[in-house]
Amino acid sequence: MEAVNYELEIFNNRCMPSAMTVQCFAHLDQDIGEALPYLNAVLGGIDYVKDPPSVTFKVQGKLMTVHGQKIAINALKHRNEAVKIVDWVLREISDAWEKRDEIEPRYVGIGKPMIIEILKLLPKTNCRECGAATCMVFDTQVAEGAKDASNCPPMQPDFSEKLTAYMEPFGLNN
Template sequence: MLLKSYTKNIFRPKCNPSFESVHCIARLDQDISAALPYLNAELGGIQYFRDPPAVMLHVHGKMIKVGAAEIAINALADEQEADKIMNWLKNEINRVWAEKDTITPSEESRAKPQIFEILKLLPKTNCRKCGQPTCMVFAVQAAEGGRGAEDCPEIDPENKEKLDAYLSEFKFE
C-alpha cells in the first residue's frame, strides 16, 4: 500500500465566501509521485505536469489535482462528498500502484477542446438562452464536457453540426 494516510482541510473559497460548495485539500503523509504516471494512464488524466509531478483528473464531475504530496478537489457539496471521493481516490492510487507491473505508465496529457475554436462556432450574442451569462462561459463549459451544441438554442444548424463534430473528437468523463 502506497498511500496510507492524509490530513484533509475542507473550506469555502476566500474569494467568494457565499459559494455553497466547498473545496478539499488533502496533505498526503506519503510521497506518491512514483504512482502518478500509472494513475494518469489508468484514470485518463486530462493534464500531466512533470515538474513538480501532478496529474489533473476530471472524475465524478469534479476537477481533481493529484500531486506527490497533495490532492485538491473543487466544488464539493459537503465534507461527506469529500470523504467519498478521497476514499475512492486512495483506493485507486493503491490499486494502480499494486498493479503497476501490468500498466504502461503515461506522462502524456489528453487532448482537449480549444475554447476559442468552440467560441468561433457559437452565435456570440450573449443571449443567455442557454442559462449562461455569455457565450464565452458556454464555450468554457463545452470545452470541459459540460455542454454540447444541443444546449445552445441560438446556434445555426451548420455550426451546430460543426460543433458536434469538433467535440466528438475528444473524450469527456
C-alpha cells in the same frame, strides 16, 4: 506502497466567500509521486506536470489535482463528499501501483477536446435543430461541455456514440 492515510483540511472558496461549495486538501502521510504516471495512464488526467509530479482530473464536475503528498479538490458540497472522492482516488492509486508492471506510465495529460475531432462527427448541414446557428457553433458548445451528442437530432447513431466516447474522458458533462 503501504496504505495511505490522510488528514482532511476543508475550507471555503477564497475567491468567492459566498459560494455554497467548499474545497479540500487531503494531506497524505507518504509521498505517492512515483505512482502518478500510472494513475494518469489508467484514469486519463486532463493535465500532467512532471516535476514535481501532479495530475489533474475532472471528477463528477469537480477539479481534482493529485500531488505527491496532497490531493486538492474544489466545488465540494460537504465533507462527506470529499472523503468519498479521496478514498476512491487512493484506491485507484493503490491499484495502479500494484499493477504498474502491466501499465505504460503516461507523462502528459489528454488536454482539451479538439474542435476538429468533434467537427468530423457532425452532419455539417447547419440545420439549426440544435439551436445553434451553425454546426461550428454547436461544435464549440460541445467542446466546452455545454452541449452533447443528444442535442444534435440528425446525427447518425454511430457518430453520436463516437462523439460521446470521445468526450467522455474530459468529464465535461458530469
